[in-house]
Amino acid sequence: MVINKKDCTELLKNHDEFLILSHEHPDGDTLGCAFALCEILRLMGKKRSFACCDEISKDFSYLTASFSPDEVTDPFIVAVDVADEKLLGSLRDIYGGKINLCIDHHLSNTLYAKNTFVEERAAACEIIYELAEEMGVELNQYIRESLYTGISTDTGCFRYQNTTPATFRIVADLMEQGIDSKKINKLMFETKTKSSLALELLARKTLEYHFDGKCAIITVTQKMYEESGSGEHECYTITALPRQIEGVLVGAVIKQQKDGKFGISVRTEGDIDASEICKKLGGGGHKGAAGANFTCSYDEGKALLLEAIKSALDG
Amino acid sequence: MVINKKDCTELLKNHDEFLILSHEHPDGDTLGCAFALCEILRLMGKKRSFACCDEISKDFSYLTASFSPDEVTDPFIVAVDVADEKLLGSLRDIYGGKINLCIDHHLSNTLYAKNTFVEERAAACEIIYELAEEMGVELNQYIRESLYTGISTDTGCFRYQNTTPATFRIVADLMEQGIDSKKINKLMFETKTKSSLALELLARKTLEYHFDGKCAIITVTQKMYEESGSGEHECYTITALPRQIEGVLVGAVIKQQKDGKFGISVRTEGDIDASEICKKLGGGGHKGAAGANFTCSYDEGKALLLEAIKSALDG
Numbered sequence: 001m002v003i004n005k006k007d008c009t010e011l012l013k014n015h016d017e018f019l020i021l022s023h024e025h026p027d028g029d030t031l032g033c034a035f036a037l038c039e040i041l042r043l044m045g046k047k048r049s050f051a052c053c054d055e056i057s058k059d060f061s062y063l064t065a066s067f068s069p070d071e072v073t074d075p076f077i078v079a080v081d082v083a084d085e086k087l088l089g090s091l092r093d094i095y096g097g098k099i100n101l102c103i104d105h106h107l108s109n110t111l112y113a114k115n116t117f118v119e120e121r122a123a124a125c126e127i128i129y130e131l132a133e134e135m136g137v138e139l140n141q142y143i144r145e146s147l148y149t150g151i152s153t154d155t156g157c158f159r160y161q162n163t164t165p166a167t168f169r170i171v172a173d174l175m176e177q178g179i180d181s182k183k184i185n186k187l188m189f190e191t192k193t194k195s196s197l198a199l200e201l202l203a204r205k206t207l208e209y210h211f212d213g214k215c216a217i218i219t220v221t222q223k224m225y226e227e228s229g230s231g232e233h234e235c236y237t238i239t240a241l242p243r244q245i246e247g248v249l250v251g252a253v254i255k256q257q258k259d260g261k262f263g264i265s266v267r268t269e270g271d272i273d274a275s276e277i278c279k280k281l282g283g284g285g286h287k288g289a290a291g292a293n294f295t296c297s298y299d300e301g302k303a304l305l306l307e308a309i310k311s312a313l314d315g
Numbered sequence: 316m317v318i319n320k321k322d323c324t325e326l327l328k329n330h331d332e333f334l335i336l337s338h339e340h341p342d343g344d345t346l347g348c349a350f351a352l353c354e355i356l357r358l359m360g361k362k363r364s365f366a367c368c369d370e371i372s373k374d375f376s377y378l379t380a381s382f383s384p385d386e387v388t389d390p391f392i393v394a395v396d397v398a399d400e401k402l403l404g405s406l407r408d409i410y411g412g413k414i415n416l417c418i419d420h421h422l423s424n425t426l427y428a429k430n431t432f433v434e435e436r437a438a439a440c441e442i443i444y445e446l447a448e449e450m451g452v453e454l455n456q457y458i459r460e461s462l463y464t465g466i467s468t469d470t471g472c473f474r475y476q477n478t479t480p481a482t483f484r485i486v487a488d489l490m491e492q493g494i495d496s497k498k499i500n501k502l503m504f505e506t507k508t509k510s511s512l513a514l515e516l517l518a519r520k521t522l523e524y525h526f527d528g529k530c531a532i533i534t535v536t537q538k539m540y541e542e543s544g545s546g547e548h549e550c551y552t553i554t555a556l557p558r559q560i561e562g563v564l565v566g567a568v569i570k571q572q573k574d575g576k577f578g579i580s581v582r583t584e585g586d587i588d589a590s591e592i593c594k595k596l597g598g599g600g601h602k603g604a605a606g607a608n609f610t611c612s613y614d615e616g617k618a619l620l621l622e623a624i625k626s627a628l629d630g
Contacts, residue, residue, distance in 0.1 A: 158473040159500050165487040172483035185474050193561045194528065201519050204512070213509065246508045 024089030032150025053089035125150030198228035339404030347465025368404035440465030513543035
């Protein structure tokens with residue numbers, strides 16, 4: 001059932017024990033929501049615990065280090081920033097079908113929870129902020145920094161198109177009440193690992209331009225991960241790179257997976273539809289960002305990709 | 316004379332012809348101020364022109380393309396975001412000692428103008444916004460985009476420490492009234508030229524770590540500019556890079572100048588003082604960012620630099 005803000009606050013007020021769940025591969029927003037909500041509930045005199053199927057990056061230790069969960073026996077289960085039950089990962093085996101409340105900012109939410117409060121916002125943390133406000137809970141620095149973490153990371157530090165006037169106003173309030181944004185920005189936006197830099201260097205050497213510079217392609221192989229000592233999660237800055245190049249309308253990164261096979265991430269500019277390009281290789285996605293897996297060799301797959309890109313550019 | 320906001324608006328209201336000056340190597344803030352102020356004055360029924368000693372990057376063509384200056388004969392001369400008369404560059408020969416009003420956000424302003432309105436703000440564009448508000452001028456999209464350009468660029472898209480709650484609130488207002496932030500963010504923060512990417516690749520190959528990875532050094536030579544077809548202004552992302560690496564406390568970039576000699580940019584983290592390091596090489600600067608020129612060879616200069624860095628790390 002889709003519920004409104006008032007109903008959502010009633011559910012939070014009317015229960016005493018909570019288990020908060022974040023999505024797999026947890027990012028700043030799902031964690032910011034979870035730790036902010038845990039602390040809000042603690043300030044309301046309630047018991048709360050937290051679970052996530054994956055390990056949390058040590059970058060978030062300023063949130064995790066001081067968190068100590070309560071013992072809960074029959075908790076009210078709340079999923080935050082989890083658009084689909086599948087995204088609970090291995091926790092789905094335990095909690096699938098048992099989520100009492102989902103608080104989310106994806107309009108694509110599959111409404112798997114008994115109650116869902118969903119609003120289209122830049123970050124789910126904006127919703128947690130407004131729930132706290134509605135319940136009259138005064139935010140401490142830990143809550144403010146949790147919320148800032150979610151909002152700043154989900155907006156690429158206020159650079160992405162999802163950023164709204166409401167986003168800026170909430171952050172103005174958080175900052176006015178006091179947050180160490182220097183610490184958070186440094187960790188989230190300014191720190192590069194030595195291994196990711198080494199990976200970038202190897203990958204950038206493969207950069208090639210096609211179709212008068214309107215297309216740029218980078219290849220990342222398993223050998224590069226090995227040589228640089230990096231992991232696949234360190235590939236995300238590379239994924240964004242080709243399309244950022246001046247004049248490039250289609251940027252693609254061909255990534256070798258652990259099984260040796262190749263997949264592609266395609267990002268496009270303007271009217272060019274990335275999902276159309278990827279459909280021709282058996283994949284799909286959104287207009288601006290899509291993907292596919294090669295069912296053939298690197299060379300064959302790349303030839304197909306270039307053909308699909310050419311027809312998108314010509315169309 | 317230092318004046319307040321009210322006096323500043325009186326000066327603008329009480330004159331009919333204006334010449335607005337930006338600083339040399341014009342950035343988003345000085346240009347945002349200039350073009351916003353020109354348009355505000357136009358809406359107030361006044362004549363205005365603009366001058367800057369250096370060429371304006373084509374990235375700002377969304378501001379420059381539609382600007383057409385009025386003919387002015389005996390204008391009231393206003394410098395925007397110009398902390399020191401020296402920063403007028405070659406225009407100082409013409410306008411030195413003749414600036415009627417300076418509107419600035421640097422508390423280090425040398426008060427060279429007849430009247431100076433200075434407030435410590437993230438961007439001088441914040442001050443222009445408040446002057447327009449004080450004068451009751453309704454902002455059009457051109458003014459809003461000019462101001463957003465200055466505020467977003469001077470704060471590194473709201474990532475730098477100068478960003479305040481007031482910054483976020485002003486941007487919330489601008490965005491609510493309508494700006495194409497997608498266009499501006501793409502141009503200012505997401506576009507890399509092919510030549511700057513090629514330069515980065517060449518420069519990154521020189522990356523070396525010292526002192527257990529606490530120091531990272533990159534070298535940029537004139538040959539790299541030639542090979543990549545890039546200019547010295549495309550070096551700024553490289554300057555920031557070494558210090559961004561995880562665990563690095565002192566990042567240095569050794570840059571070869573046109574005359575073949577080498578200079579350094581040093582950036583530091585935490586308690587390490589970059590200006591102390593650079594003083595030992597005859598340079599200076601701030602605690603977090605400083606510079607110096609080698610008076611000796613590359614190898615000798617680098618040895619001196621490493622010695623200075625070692626003693627800063629040991630201290």
